Amino acid sequence: MEGASASQAQPAASNPTQRLTDLGQRRTYLGMAWRRFRRNKLAMLGLAVLVLMIVFALCAGLISQYITGFALSDQNLMNAYQPIGAENHLLGTDDVGRDVATRLAYGARVSLGVAGLAVLGAMTIGVTVGLMAGYHGGVIDSLAMRFVDIMLSIPTLFLLLLVATLFTLNALALAGLIAAVAWVTLSRLIRGEVIAAKNRDYVDAARVVGAKNTRIIFRHILPNVAPVVIVWASLAVPALILTEASLSFLGLGIQPPDPSWGNMLSNAQRVWSRSTSLVVLPGLAIYITVFAINLMGNGLRDALDPRLTD
Numbered sequence: 202m203e204g205a206s207a208s209q210a211q212p213a214a215s216n217p218t219q220r221l222t223d224l225g226q227r228r229t230y231l232g233m234a235w236r237r238f239r240r241n242k243l244a245m246l247g248l249a250v251l252v253l254m255i256v257f258a259l260c261a262g263l264i265s266q267y268i269t270g271f272a273l274s275d276q277n278l279m280n281a282y283q284p285i286g287a288e289n290h291l292l293g294t295d296d297v298g299r300d301v302a303t304r305l306a307y308g309a310r311v312s313l314g315v316a317g318l319a320v321l322g323a324m325t326i327g328v329t330v331g332l333m334a335g336y337h338g339g340v341i342d343s344l345a346m347r348f349v350d351i352m353l354s355i356p357t358l359f360l361l362l363l364v365a366t367l368f369t370l371n372a373l374a375l376a377g378l379i380a381a382v383a384w385v386t387l388s389r390l391i392r393g394e395v396i397a398a399k400n401r402d403y404v405d406a407a408r409v410v411g412a413k414n415t416r417i418i419f420r421h422i423l424p425n426v427a428p429v430v431i432v433w434a435s436l437a438v439p440a441l442i443l444t445e446a447s448l449s450f451l452g453l454g455i456q457p458p459d460p461s462w463g464n465m466l467s468n469a470q471r472v473w474s475r476s477t478s479l480v481v482l483p484g485l486a487i488y489i490t491v492f493a494i495n496l497m498g499n500g501l502r503d504a505l506d507p508r509l510t511d
């Protein structure tokens with residue numbers, strides 16, 4: 202009896218050591234991934250450009266106050282269609298004399314903010330559904346995956362246009378709407394990873410020492426599927442930026458006078474023959490941001506690939 206008790210106590214006693222070993226392995230893995238990412242010059246370039254865009258968006262108020270000297274609402278019809286490099290207007294003015302640089306900065310805040318909130322919402326829903334379906338299986342898995350199949354069978358843009366037509370959307374509501382349709386592909390990815398992970402040795406060991414399902418899911422399985430989530434998010438953000446821009450361009454997203462890169466393009470299409478810069482500048486902002494995030498996402502995907510070694 203004493204030998205049996207000792208053998209049962211041994212896994213529990215060694216549990217802290219095992220935890221430290223797992224933590225060390227995870228830190229080593231993340232360290233190697235970061236080194237691989239840093240060696241990827243294009244990925245680092247993408248990261249640098251993205252950081253600059255985020256700073257540009259966060260500092261919109263400071264740019265308006267100290268650099269351009271014009272508030273978002275300031276307009277002067279006498280100064281309409283000023284070209285790039287005009288006096289007091291570095292990037293010119295639009296059709297009602299509003300400063301384009303100021304509107305680009307505030308538009309960056311809206312476009313990046315909507316995409317960021319949407320990807321966080323989609324990650325929350327997709328990871329939760331994928332974890333529950335993959336780990337528990339059975340009826341939960343069947344119901345969740347049938348719902349995912351239904352969502353995937355509906356054209357995403359059609360669904361977004363339908364809802365946006367029925368309701369007036371602010372930035373937060375638009376982010377929620379995009380998140381509500383963007384999570385389905387992630388849930389399938391996570392489900393597959395969880396099905397593979399739940400039968401591995403470290404999960405079986407956790408069950409042997411009496412760990413509950415919740416602890417196994419969030420302590421042992423979730424950290425091991427996190428790289429999939431990170432890569433998905435980095436590649437999804439560009440698509441969500443384009444989705445927001447498309448809806449705003451069609452007049453169903455962010456409504457004027459609040460600027461976003463999409464509705465700046467929409468406004469410019471009426472007057473592009475008078476000032477092509479009104480089309481080029483927001484379009485270039487979207488292109489540069491999406492391209493930079495794609496470069497960073499590809500770098501993250503390669504860096505987090507477990508098949509690669511230093």
